[in-house]
Amino acid sequence: MDYLYHILVLAMIFSIFAMSLNLELGFAGLYNFGHIAFFAIGAYTSALLSLNGVPIPLAVVAALVVAGVIGAILARFTLGLTGDYFGIATLVFAEMVQLLLLNERDITRGPMGLPGIPRPAWIGSGPESLVWFLLVAGMGTAIVFLLLQRLANAPFGRALKVVREDEFVAQALGKDTTRLKTKAMVVGSVLAGFAGVLWAHYITYISPADFTLNETIFVLLCVVVGGKGTNLGPLLGGFAIVFFGEFVRFIPIPSEFSRFVAPLQGMIYGGLLIVMMLKRPQGLISESRR
Amino acid sequence: MLELKNVRKSFGGLIAVNDVSFDLGDVGISGLIGPNGSGKTTLFHLISGFYKLDSGTISLKGEPISGLPPHAISQLGLSRTFQQTRVLPFLSTLDNLISAAPNQLGENLLPLFFMAKKVRQEEALNREKAMEILEQLKLSDLATLPAGDLSYGQQKLLELGRVLMADPALIILDEPTAGINPSLIRSLVTTLKQLRDKGIKIFLVEHNMPLVAELCEKIYVMDSGALIFSGSPEEVQGNKRVIEAYLGRDNNAA
Numbered sequence: 183m184d185y186l187y188h189i190l191v192l193a194m195i196f197s198i199f200a201m202s203l204n205l206e207l208g209f210a211g212l213y214n215f216g217h218i219a220f221f222a223i224g225a226y227t228s229a230l231l232s233l234n235g236v237p238i239p240l241a242v243v244a245a246l247v248v249a250g251v252i253g254a255i256l257a258r259f260t261l262g263l264t265g266d267y268f269g270i271a272t273l274v275f276a277e278m279v280q281l282l283l284l285n286e287r288d289i290t291r292g293p294m295g296l297p298g299i300p301r302p303a304w305i306g307s308g309p310e311s312l313v314w315f316l317l318v319a320g321m322g323t324a325i326v327f328l329l330l331q332r333l334a335n336a337p338f339g340r341a342l343k344v345v346r347e348d349e350f351v352a353q354a355l356g357k358d359t360t361r362l363k364t365k366a367m368v369v370g371s372v373l374a375g376f377a378g379v380l381w382a383h384y385i386t387y388i389s390p391a392d393f394t395l396n397e398t399i400f401v402l403l404c405v406v407v408g409g410k411g412t413n414l415g416p417l418l419g420g421f422a423i424v425f426f427g428e429f430v431r432f433i434p435i436p437s438e439f440s441r442f443v444a445p446l447q448g449m450i451y452g453g454l455l456i457v458m459m460l461k462r463p464q465g466l467i468s469e470s471r472r
Numbered sequence: 473m474l475e476l477k478n479v480r481k482s483f484g485g486l487i488a489v490n491d492v493s494f495d496l497g498d499v500g501i502s503g504l505i506g507p508n509g510s511g512k513t514t515l516f517h518l519i520s521g522f523y524k525l526d527s528g529t530i531s532l533k534g535e536p537i538s539g540l541p542p543h544a545i546s547q548l549g550l551s552r553t554f555q556q557t558r559v560l561p562f563l564s565t566l567d568n569l570i571s572a573a574p575n576q577l578g579e580n581l582l583p584l585f586f587m588a589k590k591v592r593q594e595e596a597l598n599r600e601k602a603m604e605i606l607e608q609l610k611l612s613d614l615a616t617l618p619a620g621d622l623s624y625g626q627q628k629l630l631e632l633g634r635v636l637m638a639d640p641a642l643i644i645l646d647e648p649t650a651g652i653n654p655s656l657i658r659s660l661v662t663t664l665k666q667l668r669d670k671g672i673k674i675f676l677v678e679h680n681m682p683l684v685a686e687l688c689e690k691i692y693v694m695d696s697g698a699l700i701f702s703g704s705p706e707e708v709q710g711n712k713r714v715i716e717a718y719l720g721r722d723n724n725a726a
């Protein structure tokens with residue numbers, strides 16, 4: 183049972199992360215390949231502050247603000263780039279963040295990571311805390327989902343889609359495309375930061391190794407499998423991919439092959455991504471079927 | 473309304489628009505004609521801000537607009553269509569129109585939460601207006617279809633509908649009738665005349681000469697980037713330089 187709760191919490195965290203990416207990728211058409219950086223920024227900011235005695239609620243708010251501000255800065259420098267170059271620039275940004283976390287040892291302890299990240303007292307740390315955390319994550323997921331639904335069904339969400347479909351037309355219609363995309367990136371970054379915050383205080387130990395290109399591919403998979411351009415898609419996508427990953431773990435594999443398991447998992451994810459793109463590019467939940 | 477002074481644009485060695493000056497004045501419908509490659513589309517891109525001028529100035533309603541980004545020019549009351557039709561293929565026909573409403577409060581984040589009621593009212597009004605335009609263009613039955621599924625002619629009409637949503641002061645249309653069937657052309661002509669009667673100024677590029685003669689009070693003629701003549705349809709038809717531009721160059725007697 184505890185194990186199931188644990189997987190549910192992970193699925194919810196990744197669902198939030200996937201929905202935040204989808205606002206940029208699915209709605210605004212921004213292929214952000216460095217979104218993991220904001221997950222990391224949220225996680226590290228909240229962890230460092232709370233380890234240094236800042237009350238957790240305050241640390242969380244600060245983490246969201248930092249993620250948003252850095253999102254705005256990244257937008258400022260990358261939105262002038264067209265398609266492919268935007269993707270590359272964001273990828274490089276995520277690498278830079280990782281290098282920073284690895285090398286600023288005085289602050290981040292480098293590759294050793296940050297252990298003992300505190301949790302709110304009322305959640306506690308024993309087995310019973312799992313239920314509380316499940317509740318918190320569930321509420322967080324619901325709030326993020328409803329918030330994004332509000333944006334998606336409003337003129338704002340429609341305007342993002344106009345920008346995605348045809349930037350020239352958007353401009354001809356009087357839309358300030360850079361401003362719209364900046365807003366999408368800021369909101370996306372804040373929500374990714376929120377997912378990172380939940381992760382940090384749930385796992386209670388973070389290190390730069392948690393925030394690599396692998397995680398970027400993982401969250402892309404959640405969005406693509408779930409269906410980009412809807413909020414329900416990435417929400418379900420997060421659950422589907424996390425549960426799928428756990429399921430793969432239970433396939434009985436003879437112990438002499440066990441060293442192949444990790445790379446095999448990566449290959450299965452990569453293969454799944456390709457199959458989805460070829461066979462069902464719209465994902466499980468299709469945008470046009472409304 | 474729209475005034476151009478010594479407008480120039482070159483691509484590498486090619487001068488696409490060469491020192492063009494004119495003032496549309498108060499004319500209801502003005503036309504721009506010229507052989508293929510004479511610089512008409514380039515001029516429209518310059519007016520709407522999609523290309524930057526090399527030199528010269530453009531002003532709309534007396535305000536300089538050259539140098540402004542396209543969205544700012546659009547917000548000042550200039551709407552355009554594209555020569556290559558550009559609808560938003562995955563959005564519904566209705567959403568294509570609603571998204572063309574200018575300055576929507578609900579496209580900003582904070583009002584979505586703090587002025588939700590006002591956003592909803594505005595959205596309802598825009599929806600109503602979009603439905604009326606669909607009715608007028610006889611596209612109502614297709615409202616929920618993705619715009620990418622419409623026929624070429626219907627997409628052209630939808631583009632015109634988008635322009636109507638904006639309540640512009642001036643509309644520029646790049647070959648609005650190219651590739652659409654005669655009955656759609658008639659409904660387009662009717663719509664354009666209604667717009668003119670409402671006081672909206674129209675400036676259009678068109679190769680269909682009888683149509684230009686029927687619609688336009690004044691016609692501007694371009695050749696190799698330069699404005700070579702302007703006048704009433706009768707004057708243009710009898711002008712030697714205009715005839716030369718069409719016949720002398722590439723036998724494109726459209």
Ligand SMILES: Nc1ncnc2c1ncn2[C@@H]1O[C@H](COP(=O)(O)OP(=O)(O)OP(=O)(O)O)[C@@H](O)[C@H]1O
Nearest residue numbers: 483486488506507508509510511512513514515555
């Ligand atoms: N972006 C560009 N880069 C380089 N050359 C261009 C560009 N746009 C237009 N041109 C050139 O400028 C000239 C004018 O082209 P333009 O499209 O304005 O002509 P047009 O009058 O609209 O022709 P048509 O009647 O065929 O639409 C052409 O020689 C064209 O090849």
Ligand SMILES: [Mg+2]
Nearest residue numbers: 512513514555
């Ligand atoms: Mg042209």
